[in-house]
Amino acid sequence: MYNVIFKRRSVRFFKDTDISKVDMREILRAGMWAPSAKNRQPWKFIVVKGDSKKEALDLMEKGIEKSEKGEGVLAGAPELYTNARFTLRCMAEAPVLVFVVNPNGRPLTDNWTTAEKIHELSDVQAIGAAAENMALQATTMGIGSLWIGNVFFAYEELHEWLGEGEMVLAMSFGYPNHHPCPLARKSEEEVIEVRD
Template sequence: MLREIETRRSIRKFSDQEIPMEDIQYILESGIKAPSAKNRQPWKFVIVMGKEKEGMLEAFRRGIEREEKREALLPESQQFLSGAKYTAQIMEQAPVSVFVLNSLGKGLFSSMNEEERIFEVCNIQSVSAAIQNMLLAAEHKGIGSLWIYDIFFAYEELCQWLGTEGELLAAVSFGYPNEAPKPRPRKELDKVVVWKDGGLKR
């Protein structure tokens, strides 16, 4: 098994050491080499670093505050808001955050017919493959990463701040790790695999 698959961890404590631009480029190029449905390559990346982090974090925290005090987009997920606040702190630490969009996406709140919905699912799978490539490429360079979903607590605010077309799907923060987490438990293979092999010996 590839070393990077074995050693990659979700990092939540980053040093303030800057990532060389050539390594950021390497990570992004690894992302766009992912397979995609019908070769549509629907991914789009917005890189946030330096002083631009301030505006991003302000939008993120404003969305969290709205979820707490006003009209909530995720009213059934209030118990996770403390986690979203912690995520904002992590993103503040990380030298680089990448917002990942589905450039062909219809949007979270759009109505779709059956064919459009299948295209949407296929494009999301393609974008997810690109994210995984970036995580492994970062690990190869000794750079830590965190795949982030808490952005959905501030979906409208972040989309407005990003100011770009496409459906926001995720963010990934990158930086040199300031921690060494142990492996998280994984389900045993026989708990998640169903064999349809006609009785062949394994």
Template structure:
């Protein structure tokens, strides 16, 4: 598949069939992630692949985080209106055969104090991690695998990090599986509304 075709065909998949992904396909997806550009070649990413073996523990951590948010004991007490979306995402994660949790190895927990210099470095690192995530999504599309880029893990940020014993910055997750749906493209802003030529 051409790169532009993969970009055009990529969709956020929220329904997966009950079929395992061969390990060599998951490895190809991860290999594409580590080929992303990064500032000064720092390669600030770490990927933890959650398979069926540990899926129930991941879901339990996610559920605990969501419940703590509902009781205003979590990190996002001003985001209660989004809890139902996080619960829906958790169901998708439960259904998907693989979920990859993505960490920034150059930073610790989100609530740590940062200097201005550290904020610049962290912004650059997060940009490169975003590029690695997009590489995974496009490679998955190319290999016939559905994917969902997940940020709702922030509703269980502390609980997931504690479950994994990770002290590095949790950035996102991707759930992978064979798609059980073919969503239409989502609407996009008009080209001339978002591009300015000078």
């Protein structure tokens, strides 16, 4: 297992080779078998390719432009725009884009009670587990993945386009066209505290 964990990298350049339906289904199945609070399985995986992918990326472009003009949920974060544009380029190269939506999620802009917040946090944790399962399964198959939080630049646009649930994340999948070096991790002393 450690081999796969250490081998997984965020892949940002992809070959122009499609992923077969069978292989993609295997990756999605790995996501479906993630744990979730009360086994709610708070996810729907929306697989986007071809012209649909172009539509989604056009919306993301619009969202970034909107943010640059100081509108939208990520307005006022100019340090993030260059990175968002780069992510958009990575997404364009990858043959498959998967949005994970929470069918019972609540809009970001809602007023939340603490209990609702905890409920949503649990669902988001489960979706994170599903995403990592997919990334690891893809790694074992020689397929690269990129976890994309920058889709929130187009939160309103993509929410409407997806047409259901609350968007939690997106992931690009494709055959890697580069071999990214591992990025350093914080030291064990910094992040592990043992109390006994």
